[in-house]
Amino acid sequence: MRDAIKNAKRIVVKVGSSTLCYPNGHLNLERIEHLVRQLSDLANQGKEVILVSSGATGAGLAPLGFKEKPRDLVLRQASAAVGQGVLIHMYERLFREYGRTVAQILLTKEDSTSRHSYLNLRNTLHALLQLHVIPIINENDVVAIEEYKIGDNDTLSATVAGIVEADVLIILSDIDGLYTANPATNPEATLIHEVSMITDETYKIAGGAGSSMGTGGMYTKIKAAHMATNSGIHMIITSGESDNSLRRVCNGEDIGTLFIANDQGVSQKHHWVAYGKRLSGSITIDNGCASAVLDKGASILPAGIISVDGIFEPGDTVSILYDGKEIARGLVNYSSSDLVKIKGHNTQDIARVLEINTTYDEVIHRNNLVIIH
Ligand SMILES: Nc1ncnc2c1ncn2[C@@H]1O[C@H](COP(=O)(O)OP(=O)(O)O)[C@@H](O)[C@H]1O
Numbered sequence: 227m228r229d230a231i232k233n234a235k236r237i238v239v240k241v242g243s244s245t246l247c248y249p250n251g252h253l254n255l256e257r258i259e260h261l262v263r264q265l266s267d268l269a270n271q272g273k274e275v276i277l278v279s280s281g282a283t284g285a286g287l288a289p290l291g292f293k294e295k296p297r298d299l300v301l302r303q304a305s306a307a308v309g310q311g312v313l314i315h316m317y318e319r320l321f322r323e324y325g326r327t328v329a330q331i332l333l334t335k336e337d338s339t340s341r342h343s344y345l346n347l348r349n350t351l352h353a354l355l356q357l358h359v360i361p362i363i364n365e366n367d368v369v370a371i372e373e374y375k376i377g378d379n380d381t382l383s384a385t386v387a388g389i390v391e392a393d394v395l396i397i398l399s400d401i402d403g404l405y406t407a408n409p410a411t412n413p414e415a416t417l418i419h420e421v422s423m424i425t426d427e428t429y430k431i432a433g434g435a436g437s438s439m440g441t442g443g444m445y446t447k448i449k450a451a452h453m454a455t456n457s458g459i460h461m462i463i464t465s466g467e468s469d470n471s472l473r474r475v476c477n478g479e480d481i482g483t484l485f486i487a488n489d490q491g492v493s494q495k496h497h498w499v500a501y502g503k504r505l506s507g508s509i510t511i512d513n514g515c516a517s518a519v520l521d522k523g524a525s526i527l528p529a530g531i532i533s534v535d536g537i538f539e540p541g542d543t544v545s546i547l548y549d550g551k552e553i554a555r556g557l558v559n560y561s562s563s564d565l566v567k568i569k570g571h572n573t574q575d576i577a578r579v580l581e582i583n584t585t586y587d588e589v590i591h592r593n594n595l596v597i598i599h
């Protein structure tokens with residue numbers, strides 16, 4: 227499996243704040259230099275490289291005289307505004323030394339939830355790669371309002387990896403991979419080398435951030451691995467603290483934790499349905515409907531629907547729940563108010579119940595349904 231990583235052509239690398247910044251809010255220049263050198267070397271080998279870099283809030287602390295990340299949202303955003311400039315200036319300078327041009331891309335959640343922006347973003351990223359430019363991506367923390375934030379760059383990096391159909395996503399952290407428990411609190415924890423299937427147990431062993439700089443901890447990294455592997459993309463967590471781990475991973479060495487891609491990864495359109503588009507509500511289905519969907523590749527019909535939550539319109543994305551768990555997401559053909567009326571009915575009753583002539587047989591057609599593994 228590590229050969230697939232060695233042969234990867236398009237690589238998304240995510241690096242966390244704890245790797246890029248000292249706790250006092252100054253840049254860790256040594257690490258940034260190593261990172262830039264390794265990324266430039268990968269580009270020199272003919273690989274396409276995209277960097278998702280955290281660190282804006284952290285890098286703004288020292289210039290503003292803050293001792294730690296401010297609790298106040300506006301001050302955190304001010305810190306990110308200053309720090310993003312500091313970071314990109316340093317990247318631009320160091321990449322230039324290796325003859326590489328970089329592009330800054332700052333994204334908000336809206337950029338992946340609107341189909342139009344999603345496609346524009348994809349086209350721009352592809353154009354940059356063709357021009358041999360290294361895109362450096364971060365969330366636009368300055369304008370992102372808390373409830374509409376992507377919130378963490380692990381999730382952002384998996385979204386980006388899906389958008390550009392990367393071969394591998396590499397997450398560089400302050401730890402060398404996923405452990406059987408949080409090593410910060412459990413010294414007996416051991417490194418897991420490979421994860422072929424992400425289950426509830428995988429989420430249970432993941433704890434929060436290990437430093438004042440980190441945001442999501444291991445939990446958001448597992449979430450990112452889930453998104454990436456579901457999109458047919460391998461993901462690796464490895465240390466950003468050792469000088470050459472990126473090079474070693476890309477040489478196919480068995481370091482870090484490898485999450486193996488699901489070989490039935492979803493298509494571009496389905497990736498957007500599952501992970502890009504905003505969720506507008508949920509539909510709970512019964513046992514018969516769940517096994518038809520999961521085992522036989524069937525569409526969702528009104529007869530199998532038990533309950534409907536949220537307010538949505540035709541074309542919105544909803545979550546499909548069975549036995550308290552999300553099993554799929556899809557584009558719905560009916561509004562929530564119509565669904566409440568037709569749930570549990572046979573398909574031939576839809577027109578009569580809704581008092582309309584033309585109807586869809588399916589609440590969600592199979593082609594618009596993405597199974598969440
Ligand atoms: N099961 C686990 N295995 C490894 N690390 C874990 C685990 N659970 C929680 N962590 C914590 O997650 C931290 C990495 O996440 P985070 O602090 O957000 O860093 P980053 O800035 O690289 O995203 C580790 O330093 C560790 O303290």
Ligand SMILES: N[C@@H](CCC(=O)OP(=O)(O)O)C(=O)O
Binds near residue numbers: 440
């Ligand atoms: N966008 C934020 C970083 C968010 C984030 O996920 O941080 P981290 O856990 O360090 O990868 C910033 O640049 O400060």
